[in-house]
Amino acid sequence: MSVVKAVEPPQPHPLDMNMDDMFEMMKTQLHQSGVPEILHAAIFRKVNQEIFDAGDFFEVTMMVDDNEEPIKKQTFATKDIGCNDTESVWLIDHAWTFLPNTAIESLKKIPQLLGRLMTMFLLHSQDKENGTERLVKTVYKELFKYAQTYSITDPSKPMGDNTINYWYVVDEFGVSIGHSDMPNCRMVPFFVPTKGYTLSILFLTEDIKKGQELTRDFVDVGLAKKHPKWRDILLTVWDEDRHIDEKLFEKNEITDEYFTLGRIPDHIPSDEVQAKCKPFIYNKDKPIRLYDNDQQLFSNLKDIKVEFVDNIYEADVIWLRHHFSEFKDLAEKNSTALVNQFPYESSLTVKDLFAANVELVFNDTEFDSVKMVKPPLWLPITYNLNTELPQFYKYFKEREKKNLNNTFIIKPWNMARTLNMTISDDMSFIIRQVETGPKIACKYIEDPVLFTRPDTKKNVKFDLRFIVYVTSLSPVTCYMYNKFWPRFAVNEYSLDNLEDSLAHFTVHNYTDKSLILNMFSDDFIQEFEKTYPNQQWKNVEKQIYEVVKQVITTSSILPSPRGVSPNAQSRGMYGIDVMLGWKDSSHKEIQVYFLECNFIPDCKRACDFYPDFADTTFRTLFLNEIDSEKVTKI
Structure with a gap:
């Protein structure tokens, strides 16, 4: 061989x-x-x-x-x-x-x-x-x-x-x-x-x-068997001039089934039952009963006394990494407990479901046929390739005719950490990637704000991880942890090397940790304002907070199963990733872009950097103790 x-x-x-x-x-x-x-x-x-x-x-x-x-x-x-x-x-x-x-x-x-x-x-x-x-x-x-x-x-x-x-x-x-x-x-x-x-x-x-x-x-692949009418599009990889039936490009209707197919349904208590749910009363002299099947975060508590219990019906606070669906049962059997999930929050944390929510909520906004963009500008144009491949194909070809940048990032629906993500401006490559499982295609932010790494002096991409605490969705009430985590690419940014993951991806702590540049948020702000003296961080931060609030609000406008549902016993902590890009080639104005929202983000680095993080999280979410020096209401 x-x-x-x-x-x-x-x-x-x-x-x-x-x-x-x-x-x-x-x-x-x-x-x-x-x-x-x-x-x-x-x-x-x-x-x-x-x-x-x-x-x-x-x-x-x-x-x-x-x-x-x-x-x-x-x-x-x-x-x-x-x-x-x-x-x-x-x-x-x-x-x-x-x-x-x-x-x-x-x-x-x-x-x-x-x-x-x-x-x-x-x-x-x-x-x-x-x-x-x-x-x-x-x-x-x-x-x-x-x-x-x-x-x-x-x-x-x-x-x-x-x-x-x-x-x-x-x-x-x-x-x-x-x-x-x-x-x-x-x-x-x-x-x-x-x-x-x-x-x-x-x-x-x-x-x-x-x-x-x-x-x-x-094209002897599952996608062709599921969508036999797509064969001609799939075969354009080998025959670019293949005729495509125009009917394929018609817009798909997004139904309730889109949000429930293959998912465990969440059982929500009635409004009457929720009205009877009152949070436990905190007594500093008694430990809080905590059900925590992870303990990565709350094993770092310093000032709050907790007692770990093995039964959610005996707990004051329930902290789960896996999906929880029995909200109705919890309300009936343990009405004073608080749990770290909202019903149907996958509509916020799963990429294709969130994009579908945005499409429905902003359905009546006008499409800019010149720039080929549509509000909200904070979310790059996104297509679900497993349901909207023909529509994406048409959009890609129209951008091609207008000689617009046609670079897209291809992401699995439910994976973070850049696993199985690819970047390409080649339609054939993108079509083939759909064979590897459910994917979305997002317009790549081709003109990002760059940062000069102090260790290598290279101008690199970066994104920012923020923590948002959601204490209510009716009305929407959320707080931002005042510190954030900048994450940097390794190699010089360029559109000439789309296959270079070290130039285009910023998360490397799951691959080669020696590539990571750790930086406190205060140090980042100082360096950012030195590099861009015309950009005050307080203005950038204000826009970031506005975008995060819009993200949370948008995900919860529609009734379940489409939107995230309010629930009296629910609280949520999410890792929100954003990127800064330039609005146009003049590089005078910054546009904040929402990348994704992560359920139960990895908090090890947060606890290492900021010893107060675990206590601040617990107080904000479960005790309603808001410290304005640690968190900001948005």
Whole structure:
């Protein structure tokens, strides 16, 4: 086997499992991938003996133009082959496994890989004469016409942050198999636990004759099966001029089901029951009974006495990391308790649901067809690619016609920490990313306010993490913790290197902590005003607070399940991430952009930086003790 792997996906070591478990894992994979059971025995044998015998059944031919330049590869059967033959299955090697954000770096570092892909992708001789830098870009642009994907989930990590999507390119034989809307084969990835690597399985879906071309469906993916009318859009990756039915671009109606599908419903007490719920009375001489299944934050309490209890119905304060839905039950059985969640708060904390809320609330605002933007300006234009891909495609193409910047950041619905996020101005790349799970596309803030890192003197991107405490949604009552956390990128900011995660992402404490620049908020403000003497921080902060208030308010205007619901016993602490950008090229006015709202943000750094943080949080949320030196009402 000839394998080049710049990224080695973490997999269980073969010895970590017994043989029965290994074969059960393989059978499960094959069933999930739709591989006929009659082929399983041949697959196990060929995998065990590493038999790559496709060359005994097929041949690859090359079509060339008048200048003898290769233009197309095709694969043909060299004999009649029946799809029900128990031996009609073949192993295909993977030439390269990679992550989108590190692919270009790998191509630069591994010349033999770059050369191999140039040949596989049929780049012409004039392309090969370009410099390495340009050639790498050319190969990368072609890459997602050939690459396929699989995901690896680590069950030991928290849900939502435990899946990584890997991309791979199959070998020269595999990439020579062409597309057809009426294919005669399928090719699926297959992890081999006995060997510790991934390869692909090729099998027929119908009988083929000698001399017949072998073809597969390039969009044999879940999204195409869920939305069959989207096939033409998905196939534009390989055929940019493909005709798209204009009816696809019609706006989708956002229904209640959009907010409830696949989610556990929250049970809300009636207004009459809520009226009887009165918070516990705080007695400084007695410990507060606290149910806390996390204790990351409140183990840092200094002045407040608490007693940890194991039953929520005996607690004064309930602090949960997992989703809580039984608000009605709590009101009936423990009416004096306070809990750290609001019903349906996923409409604030889940990216696609919040964007849908904004769309509904601001539905009547006018769209600026020149700048291609729509109020509220604090939220970059956002599309749910799993429900609005046609509408996004149209928007992208219209921006393209107007020669507007077309850079977007592609985010999973429910992951923070930049996991599986990518940035691109290539429609084909964006379309392919939807195969890796639910995604939204947000207009990238291409002209951010930059900060000069004192350690490297590089002008880098930054964002700001604020903590907001919500004590009521009827009326909306919230407080900002007066300190905040600036987070910095590592490399110089540039739109010429969209694949450089160190230039475009600011959160690195889950990857390489040595890259983190820690800075107190007061020091940041001082440096900010030195760099931008025409920008007073108090004015920027005022705009930030206004945006945060609008975010909380917008998420709670509509009745549940669309909006976050008021509840007498509910309180909420959220991590709000914002970024500063320039309103226009004059760089005179700053626009605050809302990035996302995080439920139960990581508070370790908050407690390390500011020893009062845990006590301030507890007093503000649960004791109604507001210290204006620590928090600001907005």
